[in-house]
Amino acid sequence: MNALQLEKIGSLQLKETHTSETKPGEILLKVTHCAVCRTDAKMWERGQRDLVLPRVLGHEICGISEESGKRFAVWPGSACGHCEDCRRGTENLCREMQIIGFHKDGGFAEYVAVPESSLIPIPDDLPGEIASLAEPLACAINGLRQIRVREEERILIYGAGSVGLLTGLAVSAQNASPFIREIRPDRLTRSEVFRDRIGMTCAEDCKEHRFDAAINAAPSSDTFLQGLSALRPGGRFCLFSGLIDDQPIPVPAINEIHYRQLRIAGAYGCTAAQMKAALNILADHKNDVKLLIEDHITLEQVPHILPKILAGEAFKFVVDV
Amino acid sequence: MNALQLEKIGSLQLKETHTSETKPGEILLKVTHCAVCRTDAKMWERGQRDLVLPRVLGHEICGISEESGKRFAVWPGSACGHCEDCRRGTENLCREMQIIGFHKDGGFAEYVAVPESSLIPIPDDLPGEIASLAEPLACAINGLRQIRVREEERILIYGAGSVGLLTGLAVSAQNASPFIREIRPDRLTRSEVFRDRIGMTCAEDCKEHRFDAAINAAPSSDTFLQGLSALRPGGRFCLFSGLIDDQPIPVPAINEIHYRQLRIAGAYGCTAAQMKAALNILADHKNDVKLLIEDHITLEQVPHILPKILAGEAFKFVVDV
Numbered sequence: 001m002n003a004l005q006l007e008k009i010g011s012l013q014l015k016e017t018h019t020s021e022t023k024p025g026e027i028l029l030k031v032t033h034c035a036v037c038r039t040d041a042k043m044w045e046r047g048q049r050d051l052v053l054p055r056v057l058g059h060e061i062c063g064i065s066e067e068s069g070k071r072f073a074v075w076p077g078s079a080c081g082h083c084e085d086c087r088r089g090t091e092n093l094c095r096e097m098q099i100i101g102f103h104k105d106g107g108f109a110e111y112v113a114v115p116e117s118s119l120i121p122i123p124d125d126l127p128g129e130i131a132s133l134a135e136p137l138a139c140a141i142n143g144l145r146q147i148r149v150r151e152e153e154r155i156l157i158y159g160a161g162s163v164g165l166l167t168g169l170a171v172s173a174q175n176a177s178p179f180i181r182e183i184r185p186d187r188l189t190r191s192e193v194f195r196d197r198i199g200m201t202c203a204e205d206c207k208e209h210r211f212d213a214a215i216n217a218a219p220s221s222d223t224f225l226q227g228l229s230a231l232r233p234g235g236r237f238c239l240f241s242g243l244i245d246d247q248p249i250p251v252p253a254i255n256e257i258h259y260r261q262l263r264i265a266g267a268y269g270c271t272a273a274q275m276k277a278a279l280n281i282l283a284d285h286k287n288d289v290k291l292l293i294e295d296h297i298t299l300e301q302v303p304h305i306l307p308k309i310l311a312g313e314a315f316k317f318v319v320d321v
Numbered sequence: 322m323n324a325l326q327l328e329k330i331g332s333l334q335l336k337e338t339h340t341s342e343t344k345p346g347e348i349l350l351k352v353t354h355c356a357v358c359r360t361d362a363k364m365w366e367r368g369q370r371d372l373v374l375p376r377v378l379g380h381e382i383c384g385i386s387e388e389s390g391k392r393f394a395v396w397p398g399s400a401c402g403h404c405e406d407c408r409r410g411t412e413n414l415c416r417e418m419q420i421i422g423f424h425k426d427g428g429f430a431e432y433v434a435v436p437e438s439s440l441i442p443i444p445d446d447l448p449g450e451i452a453s454l455a456e457p458l459a460c461a462i463n464g465l466r467q468i469r470v471r472e473e474e475r476i477l478i479y480g481a482g483s484v485g486l487l488t489g490l491a492v493s494a495q496n497a498s499p500f501i502r503e504i505r506p507d508r509l510t511r512s513e514v515f516r517d518r519i520g521m522t523c524a525e526d527c528k529e530h531r532f533d534a535a536i537n538a539a540p541s542s543d544t545f546l547q548g549l550s551a552l553r554p555g556g557r558f559c560l561f562s563g564l565i566d567d568q569p570i571p572v573p574a575i576n577e578i579h580y581r582q583l584r585i586a587g588a589y590g591c592t593a594a595q596m597k598a599a600l601n602i603l604a605d606h607k608n609d610v611k612l613l614i615e616d617h618i619t620l621e622q623v624p625h626i627l628p629k630i631l632a633g634e635a636f637k638f639v640v641d642v
Contacts, residue, residue, distance in 0.1 A: 092582070093555050234409075240581045243572045243579075246572060248572060249570040251568070254545065262587050264440060266582045268581070
């Protein structure tokens, strides 16, 4: 089959490979759509903690079981199922976690091997291209879960890229109020229609200690530093995006956490239950979410659009496999 | 009356002053005991965010109402009572907070003006010297509340000073297991009897990602950095002590929060309800807690013991007023 494999950092090659072998409990899913994540672009540019090379990338996957004809979105994790975290329902923290597209081959291929427990049925009226956004939306839901967002709260989101906007949708779906902070005017302009539809307001001034919670969907240290000062006493910050610059965090900023009883919660990945919740939100908002699809592309085109993704110049590209 | 006043940083003077005036809702409490906090020593050495000079210091206060003859511990806050935080039961975050010994004159004096709502009755059989430790114990309880300590969890405490040890007592009272990390052998030796009595184990190796939560009762940045790596995935760190060194926190440490879904919660002060809970724990453990009283001193002696407190060479000094 054709598959797009990251050979080493910087080298993503379309190759003719053997179809993945399935282990007991896995099925071979025919990939229909696989969206390109900013993390795929980061892996290509600089690697990632959980990446094992060489690797077929792609973890925002929808496909069809050739046996049953049923359509599924894929929770990209495979957890052990019996450790403390799996029993707690935080299986994304399982220490034996193997992530499709990170530790195991992913969805930029005609077929992908998936544990049956990771298959989440797609609602009948939801197009596969939209369903391929279930994984990033589920990650946003996981982020909001870590900071316990409640109804009517004011939530500040850093970054008007597709993940920041999906986070706004998730906030809205919880009957809380999403606000956006984005330093690039082009990204504000591009996202305007979507933001209007889901009621996501521009946060003009973030210095007033007035937000109940904040979440970063952008990797600059400034999102962390400014986010802390935007919070009310006792407010919560979700470190949703890892930070990529090398600017260390000054001690007085950390001490704000102490003095104002702030809370910081990390978020990484999502759970299978959150994938299911995400599919339901997508089904309710498919016409809104359609606005976040930049283009449909082929496997061959993926290497060419990665710089555009890293530059933050586009919404989601979905590979039609 | 005699009062110990911080005139400016570094200058603490015993002075003959007017008795504090009481406002409506306040009473004049005759101070019987006031324990010396490390924060008093820090204020003297370098100031503090909430300190307004000149100021009579002292915020770990027990006293007697000359009118009723009743004994009270003092919750050192005065909150507005009607803001969002006051209504939430986190009145220590009230934006109009005035803290006795910080914004208002404190307990290193013969009398102190205290809002009636801040008076917490002392159980009959609890000596005032022990009751004067209710405030630091309540702060520890508040810290554990921020990280939601549950039964049987393993809690790592940084610092075997009196506050770290009182935190161990609070952990123990919640049926969780306290562990101690202390780099100074003299402090380990000095605390051994107390630690044995409350079942506080020495944590030999903190590198194993095995603690459910950690809390720093010591102000070095290392407590924060090491604390994060000592936690299991999803573990919680309470930033109980502000950090005093200038070593900024490197981005990879912050990214651990992201990748392992850790939580950081600040803690500052305590609530009146936590003061009450602290008095009950002290009543159950008065013979243990007695071990944490280094000496009884007079007001005149306070300036002389502050360097010893800053050097971490003593447990609690209690001023018998």
